[in-house]
Amino acid sequence: MNDHSDRANLDFTPAQMQAMGENVLRRVTSHLAALPDLPSGGDYAGIEELCRAMREAPPEAGAPLDTLLDPLFSEWIPRSFGTSGPGYLAYIPGGGVYTAALADFISNATNRYTGVWKGAPALVQLEANALDWLREWMQFPETARGLFTTGGSMAMFNAIACAREKLLGADIRRGTLYVSSQAHHSITKAAKLAGIAHDRVREIDVDGDYRMRVDALERTLADDRAAGLNPFMVFSTAGTTNTGAVDPIDAVADIAAREGLWHHVDGAYGGCFHMVPELRPLLRGLPRADSLTLDPHKGLFLPYGTGMLLVRDGEALRLLHSSTAGYLPDNQTEFYDPAQYGPDLSRGFPGLRVWLTLKFYGAARYRAALAEKRELAVWAAQEIAKIPGIVMDAPPQLSLFAFHIEGAQLDTLAAQNAATRTLMERVTARGKLMLTGAQVGDRFLGRVCVLSFRTRRVDMETCVQQLAEEAAALQSTRP
Numbered sequence: 001m002n003d004h005s006d007r008a009n010l011d012f013t014p015a016q017m018q019a020m021g022e023n024v025l026r027r028v029t030s031h032l033a034a035l036p037d038l039p040s041g042g043d044y045a046g047i048e049e050l051c052r053a054m055r056e057a058p059p060e061a062g063a064p065l066d067t068l069l070d071p072l073f074s075e076w077i078p079r080s081f082g083t084s085g086p087g088y089l090a091y092i093p094g095g096g097v098y099t100a101a102l103a104d105f106i107s108n109a110t111n112r113y114t115g116v117w118k119g120a121p122a123l124v125q126l127e128a129n130a131l132d133w134l135r136e137w138m139q140f141p142e143t144a145r146g147l148f149t150t151g152g153s154m155a156m157f158n159a160i161a162c163a164r165e166k167l168l169g170a171d172i173r174r175g176t177l178y179v180s181s182q183a184h185h186s187i188t189k190a191a192k193l194a195g196i197a198h199d200r201v202r203e204i205d206v207d208g209d210y211r212m213r214v215d216a217l218e219r220t221l222a223d224d225r226a227a228g229l230n231p232f233m234v235f236s237t238a239g240t241t242n243t244g245a246v247d248p249i250d251a252v253a254d255i256a257a258r259e260g261l262w263h264h265v266d267g268a269y270g271g272c273f274h275m276v277p278e279l280r281p282l283l284r285g286l287p288r289a290d291s292l293t294l295d296p297h298k299g300l301f302l303p304y305g306t307g308m309l310l311v312r313d314g315e316a317l318r319l320l321h322s323s324t325a326g327y328l329p330d331n332q333t334e335f336y337d338p339a340q341y342g343p344d345l346s347r348g349f350p351g352l353r354v355w356l357t358l359k360f361y362g363a364a365r366y367r368a369a370l371a372e373k374r375e376l377a378v379w380a381a382q383e384i385a386k387i388p389g390i391v392m393d394a395p396p397q398l399s400l401f402a403f404h405i406e407g408a409q410l411d412t413l414a415a416q417n418a419a420t421r422t423l424m425e426r427v428t429a430r431g432k433l434m435l436t437g438a439q440v441g442d443r444f445l446g447r448v449c450v451l452s453f454r455t456r457r458v459d460m461e462t463c464v465q466q467l468a469e470e471a472a473a474l475q476s477t478r479p
């Protein structure tokens, strides 16, 4: 009996918790201090063998914390993309501000229930405040409501479900949805989850700057209406993942208004730049959207696991999600109530990481950091465009640009595609930076995206220099 009750006690004394916490804190701070020296692309030598060797049976007996943390920090964490390091210019960089980690520790250790307002009214109010500040920075009306999600994909899913419910009701199969050929693949996936099958998603052509062609959109809308279909939703992107293109949001908003479509703006990468008033003209029309995806785990430098949806017609979001049960407190309407606006009931507390971080830094420092990321991209793109053989296909509209390499020896599309791919790989192999490219039509483009809060001028100087050196090497030999 005694033995059993000892085993059943999963708690610790305050002194034990303090020691465990300090152990973790020491490891985390040394890891963060060493970030600039870790290979940006990760250490992938022998990764398959490592993963195979890691498979193990469920543990019957426990193990000391150190034996678990040692390999985590020395073996496993370094064998991953350096998403939170200064040299990570691949894909769309992530964040990982320290304040958010502290907030998560507090959320998880105190484990209060924020699904229903009544469970933790003041804590839910913090989340409501954070949502409302972002609403204000995006210049959405006060009647808009929002939701923190696990990411941009889930924001998209909720937006499509919301538009479908409001505009199609039960008549789902006739409904058609419009994206550009450069839109993020998470939209088609979200559409499928929300009951809009692939054969009801239309891909609209882009212009020479990779922006949605509104004339092509109008033509496709007319064709679908003539075929008896029911166009209900159009997406524009505020910064595409491939080339950073910002669609003509204002013109799409005009068409959406005229045609009675729900207009969603995918701002997962670029939406947060709207926080900076000087940059708002780059995103003209964004505040007119019916709904907007933001990814605070990209543009607000937060750790992964925080996306956001804003819906102009807040009541439409509530009507989609609102429900109750005999065992729950009655719904109330004065205060924001997460379960009434989103799919989760029991949930983590994403609001605290956003609230604590925004309050700690303040909007002014956020604007400075975002404006700096754009300036770094603009500067680096100008320098990289001067490198012999580099052709800048997409100069930065926000903080992402895309290019390819040509040369006397690189005189076919296939050779240029192979060389551009090799250029990204060789710079990454040097360790300081991680760069990736994207297949866009028949071209493979190299890309640089500046969005890590740790990326500063010195990292971009390294980027320009390493690209120049590797480009010169590539032009003298066929890859």
Ligand SMILES: *Cc1c(COP(=O)(O)O)cnc(C)c1O
Residues within 6 Å of the ligand: 092, 150, 151, 152, 153, 154, 184, 186, 237, 239, 240, 241, 266, 267, 268, 269, 270, 295, 307
């Ligand atoms: C990252 C991204 C998404 C998907 O968001 P997740 O947070 O990865 O789910 C969608 N659209 C764009 C433009 C993105 O950059």
